[in-house]
Amino acid sequence: MHERTAGTVELRIPCRAEWVAVARLAVAAVAHRLNFSIEDIEDIKLAVAEACTNCILHATGSQQIEITCETHEDGLTVHVRDFGSGAAVENIRSAVHAEPQVGGLGVFLIRSLMDSVNYDVDPKRGTSLVMTKKVYD
Amino acid sequence: MHSHSVDEERWDRQKTRDSFARFAVASQRKAASELPDLEFDQLRNELVVAHLNLVRYLAIKFANRGEALEDLIQVGTMGLLKAIDRFDLERGVEFTTYATPTIVGEIKRYFRDKGWAVKVPRRLQELNLSVNRAIEKLAIKLGRSPTIPELAEHLHATEEEILEAQELGQAYNLLSLDTEVSGDGERKSQTLADYIGTTDAGLTLLEDKANLERAFEVLSGRERVILYLRFYENVSQTEIAKRLNVSQMHVSRLQQKALEKLKNVLQE
Numbered sequence: 471m472h473e474r475t476a477g478t479v480e481l482r483i484p485c486r487a488e489w490v491a492v493a494r495l496a497v498a499a500v501a502h503r504l505n506f507s508i509e510d511i512e513d514i515k516l517a518v519a520e521a522c523t524n525c526i527l528h529a530t531g532s533q534q535i536e537i538t539c540e541t542h543e544d545g546l547t548v549h550v551r552d553f554g555s556g557a558a559v560e561n562i563r564s565a566v567h568a569e570p571q572v573g574g575l576g577v578f579l580i581r582s583l584m585d586s587v588n589y590d591v592d593p594k595r596g597t598s599l600v601m602t603k604k605v606y607d
Numbered sequence: 608m609h610s611h612s613v614d615e616e617r618w619d620r621q622k623t624r625d626s627f628a629r630f631a632v633a634s635q636r637k638a639a640s641e642l643p644d645l646e647f648d649q650l651r652n653e654l655v656v657a658h659l660n661l662v663r664y665l666a667i668k669f670a671n672r673g674e675a676l677e678d679l680i681q682v683g684t685m686g687l688l689k690a691i692d693r694f695d696l697e698r699g700v701e702f703t704t705y706a707t708p709t710i711v712g713e714i715k716r717y718f719r720d721k722g723w724a725v726k727v728p729r730r731l732q733e734l735n736l737s738v739n740r741a742i743e744k745l746a747i748k749l750g751r752s753p754t755i756p757e758l759a760e761h762l763h764a765t766e767e768e769i770l771e772a773q774e775l776g777q778a779y780n781l782l783s784l785d786t787e788v789s790g791d792g793e794r795k796s797q798t799l800a801d802y803i804g805t806t807d808a809g810l811t812l813l814e815d816k817a818n819l820e821r822a823f824e825v826l827s828g829r830e831r832v833i834l835y836l837r838f839y840e841n842v843s844q845t846e847i848a849k850r851l852n853v854s855q856m857h858v859s860r861l862q863q864k865a866l867e868k869l870k871n872v873l874q875e
Contacts, residue, residue, distance in 0.1 A: 498771065508724060508731075509715075509724055509727075512672060516668055520668075575661070575665075578707040579668065581708065582708035
């Protein structure tokens, strides 16, 4: 059993599909240290992959995706941020509210896998998808 | 779904809303009359067909978890049916928004019913063991350390699975001492800790094995290969010489040197 302590793990990957597996594995390793069940770890991996895919499909001009894992006593919070133009904000909004295109479906899928999904809007740093999953043991 | 234009999307959504409006009327009529209702069945079928793409899209996301895609599509379609029957246009959400968690929930329940939470750690654990065996095997065959793609091909697994099996599989090998190994409700269930007696010859052997493994680290790759073939696989020096393309005398010298190195380390 690993002891659950607060900590942050940051990862930046190129904004391209072939790097998504690296994010999946890194986040899986972090989740594993929090004693998530194998099912939860698979769900978290899928959610992170979907969020990264969203960045790749919608973030025009972004070179990198930043994935930040925050571990806390009762679970894991993952921020997935791209550095695309401001249009990214609009893309996410429309994906959530009206247009159930593939990216939008990705967000619905993430919602059904994680405990909470939000957007963290920072005018300087862009928009990130913030998702949290609680660990039960 | 990628090929859909925005206009087509809009039209699809309008069509879906219309279908659901007619479906709601048919549902009420059916509930009131308790008779078979042809239009109800037809509308329900149409709605299912119209959303099979959504089910497929979601099922594919779970296809890497070791169950057949067709089965996932089938249970996902059950979820779709539930969502169609429960959907309420008045709530003002898109049907896809509403249906996604229901379909995902049904797919996930299928994995749970299949005992997936037990099977997957077991598979990772087994893969972890076979990765270790494959590394040795391929190292001998290739004369160098194998790459991840080589291991993946050898074990018919994906590269990600290999990496994950190495990272996570190990942890699942370390059973907790408090893990219950038996328990039928009447007797007090036993844990692994209960099985550990006093000084056990097996444990000493385990310690020897661990020491030996550490000692092996001082050997070169070729020396390890020779000792492995000679003492684990019981291959003759002549045969080893042939495989490594050197003389039998050379193998003999290398083996002698390797054994001496090991002896020195273990005596420290």
